[in-house]
Structure formats: C-alpha cells, structure tokens
Amino acid sequence: MVEFIIEYWLAFAFSGIAYLFRHYLKKLDTKLDTFMKEQIAMKAGVQAVLRDRIIQSHKYLGDRGYATIEDRDNIFNMYEQYHILGANGVIDSLMDDICELPVRKRKDGGSSD
Numbered sequence: 001m002v003e004f005i006i007e008y009w010l011a012f013a014f015s016g017i018a019y020l021f022r023h024y025l026k027k028l029d030t031k032l033d034t035f036m037k038e039q040i041a042m043k044a045g046v047q048a049v050l051r052d053r054i055i056q057s058h059k060y061l062g063d064r065g066y067a068t069i070e071d072r073d074n075i076f077n078m079y080e081q082y083h084i085l086g087a088n089g090v091i092d093s094l095m096d097d098i099c100e101l102p103v104r105k106r107k108d109g110g111s112s113d
Contacts, residue, residue, distance in 0.1 A: 043085055050082040051091060058094040066104040 057075050061067045067075075079095055 047082060047085045047087065050078050050085070051087070054078055054082065054091050054094060058098055061098060061101055065101070067098060067101045068106055069103060072098070072103065 061071060075098055082091060
C-alpha cells in the first residue's frame with residue numbers, strides 16, 4: 001500500500017514538473033521568436049539607413065564633383081558594414097562612381113560644406 005502511494009505521488013509530482021517545464025519552454029520559445037523577429041528588423045533597419053546614407057552621399061558628392069579623404073573613409077566604412085549585413089549589388093555601382101571622383105581638400109578649408 002505504501003509503495004502504491006509513493007509510486008502514485010511520484011508519478012503525480014513528475015507530471016507536474018513536466019507540465020511546468022513544458023510551460024517554461026513554451027514561454028522561452030515565444031520570447032526567442034520575438035527576439036529573433038526584433039533582430040531581423042534591426043538588421044533590416046540598419047541596412048536601410050546605410051543604404052540611404054550611401055545613396056545620399058553619392059548624390060551629394062556627385063553634385064559637388066569631388067570627395068575628401070574623410071568623405072571616402074566614411075563612405076567606405078558604411079559600404080563595408082552594408083555588405084557584412086548581406087547587401088545586394090545595387091550600391092556597388094554607386095560606389096564605383098564615388099571611387100572615380102577626384103580626391104581633394106575642401107575648397108573652403110572648413111569641416112563642412
């Protein structure tokens with residue numbers, strides 16, 4: 001009789017533990033899904049901002065007709081990070097255009113145009 005009660009309570013206890021463990025795993029899985037969706041959105045957002053900045057820089061430098069060393073360093077850094085994030089090839093042609101621009105010091109000698 002005592003063995004039956006011990007066996008019954010052990011089965012009941014393990015069922016409860018299994019239920020709690022499954023419940024915890026479900027919560028963890030939901031949190032992981034949310035985290036992964038946020039990470040994908042963050043990556044896409046950063047990539048979109050880098051893409052926009054490269055396009056804007058291309059337009060600005062193209063209109064100006066030259067690039068400074070600082071301009072090129074900044075754009076090349078953005079371009080490198082853009083590619084690490086899994087970029088497409090659309091920006092490559094813009095970077096080719098930027099690379100063809102002459103490198104000069106700023107005409108006004110200041111830090112911005």
